[in-house]
Amino acid sequence: MEWFSTFYETYGDLLIKGTLDSLYMTSISTLLAYVFGIPLGVLVVLTAQNGLHPNKAVNTILGWIINIGRSIPFIILLFAIIPFTRLVAGTSLGVKGAIVPLVVTAVPFVARMVEQSLADIDAGLVEAGQSFGANTWQIVYKVYLKESLPSIIRGAAITFISLFGYVAMAGCVGAGGLGDIAIRYGYQRYKPDVMVVAVILCVVLVQLVQTIGDFIARKVDKRVVR
Amino acid sequence: MIQIERLNKSFGSADNIHHVLHDIDLTINDGDVFGIIGSSGAGKSTLVRCINLLERPTSGKIIIDGKDVTNYKGKDLLDLRESIGMIFQNFSLFQQRSVLKNVTFPLEVNGKKMSKSERLERAHELLKLVELDDKIKQYPSQLSGGQQQRVAIARALVSKPKIMLCDEATSALDTKTTASILDLLGSINRELGVTMVMITHSLAVAQRVCNRIAVIDDGRIVEEGTTAQVFGNPQSPITKELLRNDNLTTMSQTGDESDNSSLPEQA
Numbered sequence: 001m002e003w004f005s006t007f008y009e010t011y012g013d014l015l016i017k018g019t020l021d022s023l024y025m026t027s028i029s030t031l032l033a034y035v036f037g038i039p040l041g042v043l044v045v046l047t048a049q050n051g052l053h054p055n056k057a058v059n060t061i062l063g064w065i066i067n068i069g070r071s072i073p074f075i076i077l078l079f080a081i082i083p084f085t086r087l088v089a090g091t092s093l094g095v096k097g098a099i100v101p102l103v104v105t106a107v108p109f110v111a112r113m114v115e116q117s118l119a120d121i122d123a124g125l126v127e128a129g130q131s132f133g134a135n136t137w138q139i140v141y142k143v144y145l146k147e148s149l150p151s152i153i154r155g156a157a158i159t160f161i162s163l164f165g166y167v168a169m170a171g172c173v174g175a176g177g178l179g180d181i182a183i184r185y186g187y188q189r190y191k192p193d194v195m196v197v198a199v200i201l202c203v204v205l206v207q208l209v210q211t212i213g214d215f216i217a218r219k220v221d222k223r224v225v226r
Numbered sequence: 227m228i229q230i231e232r233l234n235k236s237f238g239s240a241d242n243i244h245h246v247l248h249d250i251d252l253t254i255n256d257g258d259v260f261g262i263i264g265s266s267g268a269g270k271s272t273l274v275r276c277i278n279l280l281e282r283p284t285s286g287k288i289i290i291d292g293k294d295v296t297n298y299k300g301k302d303l304l305d306l307r308e309s310i311g312m313i314f315q316n317f318s319l320f321q322q323r324s325v326l327k328n329v330t331f332p333l334e335v336n337g338k339k340m341s342k343s344e345r346l347e348r349a350h351e352l353l354k355l356v357e358l359d360d361k362i363k364q365y366p367s368q369l370s371g372g373q374q375q376r377v378a379i380a381r382a383l384v385s386k387p388k389i390m391l392c393d394e395a396t397s398a399l400d401t402k403t404t405a406s407i408l409d410l411l412g413s414i415n416r417e418l419g420v421t422m423v424m425i426t427h428s429l430a431v432a433q434r435v436c437n438r439i440a441v442i443d444d445g446r447i448v449e450e451g452t453t454a455q456v457f458g459n460p461q462s463p464i465t466k467e468l469l470r471n472d473n474l475t476t477m478s479q480t481g482d483e484s485d486n487s488s489l490p491e492q493a
Contacts, residue, residue, distance in 0.1 A: 122316075122318070124314055124316055124318040125318055125320060125321075127280060127314075127318065128312070128314060128318035128319075128320075129331075129335070130280060130307065131278055131280060131307055131310075131312040131391075132307065132308065132312075132331060132332035132335060132336075132381075132385070133304040133305065133306075133307040133308035133332065133335055133336050133385075134304075134331075134335040135304060135335070138334075138335045142331070142334070142335065143320065146320070146322050146323070147320060147321060147322050149322060150322075220322075221322070222321060222322050222323075222324075222365040222367070223321050223322075223365070223367045224365065224367040224368050
């Protein structure tokens with residue numbers, strides 16, 4: 001108990017700030033990744049061969065962009081796009097500087113997740129929507145997005161957790177967060193207790209996010225499992 | 227009146243072309259319950275999808291009430307589709323929408339401005355017609371197959387179409403439920419004057435409700451006439467074979483399959 005209060009006094013503020021930084025960076029990047037990733041995923045589905053507006057050229061180019069984006073290791077991308085990051089965020093350092101590469105790496109990932117979610121809905125529903133005179137836009141938001149919402153929410157939890165891991169790497173640009181603390185204190189300054197607590201916090205947060213994601217997905221899903 | 231003139235439909239590219247429909251000529255009169263019969267792969271689904279242009283004909287014409295609609299695009303196309311209701315083999319209800327919201331869907335997407343309360347009221351009327359007004363707040367997965375098809379029928383009728391396309395509407399249902407759905411479609415035809423185009427592989431289904439029938443095989447119409455003519459005096463070998471293979475007594479039997487599709491009045 002005494003160990004705990006000493007530990008808390010020494011590292012409490014640091015770990016709380018680290019937790020908040022991690023959550024902040026992950027949440028904002030996940031949100032922005034969906035802002036760009038959903039339209040991209042929808043576009044891939046619409047332009048596919050069996051989509052509402054088949055367009056092989058557009059579909060192929062989008063596929064390439066997404067695959068290239070997904071194949072660059074995050075740690076490389078982090079440094080490679082520093083000029084772009086400076087242009088967008090004004091800095092390549094700290095929390096702000098970390099969000100740009102996080103979003104850039106997550107958008108193609110999200111696009112694929114969204115594509116998968118939309119592709120999973122019954123094609124008969126899209127046809128039904130068309131048969132009642134719905135236009136493409138109405139089919140996108142009233143059929144595709146509405147019907148795949150539970151799946152998209154599950155995908156968002158996965159994206160959040162993946163980005164949470166990347167945030168630790170973003171510590172390399174001084175972004176802060178729990179991963180950064182674990183590396184700096186645990187590894188570089190040899191304070192294993194700080195590292196262990198930081199890692200435990202990471203585990204707890206990931207469990208929490210997954211549980212909340214599953215809960216919301218179940219809550220919005222109107223299909224009854226019989 | 228629906229006139230189909232020398233309709234052809236093929237899929238694929240020049241080197242790998244697949245002809246699905248060959249020179250189809252059909253006239254479906256107002257008030258008909260017109261059955262299109264054939265085995266699977268005969269082209270009947272493609273044919274019915276050409277009527278509301280879910281499939282574009284390769285050549286030929288679709289004329290509805292004297293207007294050539296074959297090349298309709300944009301708003302004309304959406305308006306045309308809105309004026310033709312459709313129901314499907316697997317019901318195709320939106321799983322994330324309540325029963326009531328499924329029925330309002332066609333009203334939500336069409337261009338005509340209708341207030342939300344008017345939409346809900348109209349949907350309610352239709353759900354009463356199909357005797358499901360006690361289920362409006364439920365979701366499709368909570369309903370039996372027969373109930374789901376009733377919701378789909380309400381949805382297809384909500385924007386007051388003059389034509390309704392039924393794509394194997396009873397194939398996923400047991401015999402007892404099939405009979406009650408067919409009776410419902412028959413009464414909609416008589417009371418609301420909706421012209422029905424009904425695709426089925428089951429002669430028993432066609433015999434129960436259709437007044438005219440066309441038999442399609444390998445993308446060609448092989449026989450056409452009144453139900454009495456086709457069943458009483460079949461001309462083509464295909465029709466004769468279909469008649470031999472089909473057990474016409476099935477519709478008069480009571481369903482003895484595990485009945486998870488019981489109708490409200492039987493529940």
